Amino acid sequence: MSTTAHAFSTERRLWGLTQKSLAKHYSIAPMLFLGFGGLFCGLAYLARIAVKHPEISWMHDANMFPWMKVPCNYQYKINSGSLNYPVMVWPADRPRI
Amino acid sequence: MSETYVTKTAAFDVRFPNANQTKNCWQNYVDYHRCHKIKGESYEPCEYFKRVYRSMCPNEWIGKWDEQIESGTFAGKI
Numbered sequence: 324m325s326t327t328a329h330a331f332s333t334e335r336r337l338w339g340l341t342q343k344s345l346a347k348h349y350s351i352a353p354m355l356f357l358g359f360g361g362l363f364c365g366l367a368y369l370a371r372i373a374v375k376h377p378e379i380s381w382m383h384d385a386n387m388f389p390w391m392k393v394p395c396n397y398q399y400k401i402n403s404g405s406l407n408y409p410v411m412v413w414p415a416d417r418p419r420i
Numbered sequence: 421m422s423e424t425y426v427t428k429t430a431a432f433d434v435r436f437p438n439a440n441q442t443k444n445c446w447q448n449y450v451d452y453h454r455c456h457k458i459k460g461e462s463y464e465p466c467e468y469f470k471r472v473y474r475s476m477c478p479n480e481w482i483g484k485w486d487e488q489i490e491s492g493t494f495a496g497k498i
Binding site for chain 2: 377378390391393394395396397398399400406408411414416417418420
């Protein structure tokens with residue numbers, strides 16, 4: 324592995340990301356943890372929307388109205404506040420069509 | 421004697437959990453007309469959908485869609 328110090332060498336690009344270079348300066352570890360953790364959380368949020376949101380359809384021609392297939396007590400949000408999802412039913416005067 | 425009014429709005433719809441209720445409005449408008457098409461013109465419970473979309477939808481949209489239905493250019497499948 325090259326040990327020259329030019330700007331785009333592998334050593335410099337991966338500084339702080341390899342165990343060897345991190346061992347000399349452990350104090351940047353919280354910053355790395357939060358940075359990559361935040362990136363992961365953002366991507367996980369997007370993936371969750373793509374998979375669980377009632378208005379998202381992955382195959383448009385086959386599934387044009389994905390929200391119609393959702394049960395009456397489907398919980399999308401993680402924190403439900405004061406809503407009691409298991410006992411939800413459609414309002415009594417809503418006709419079934 | 422004074423009448424007592426029962427005031428209420430559209431119930432929470434799990435199909436549209438977020439702040440954007442556009443599809444809720446659209447779906448209830450379409451469901452109202454589908455209800456009349458399926459159950460007949462004088463089926464009273466269809467008014468449920470009408471109440472919901474009257475609460476949910478901006479009046480400009482309701483007017484525009486009513487005109488489109490009359491002229492046959494409405495985009496939804498009824």
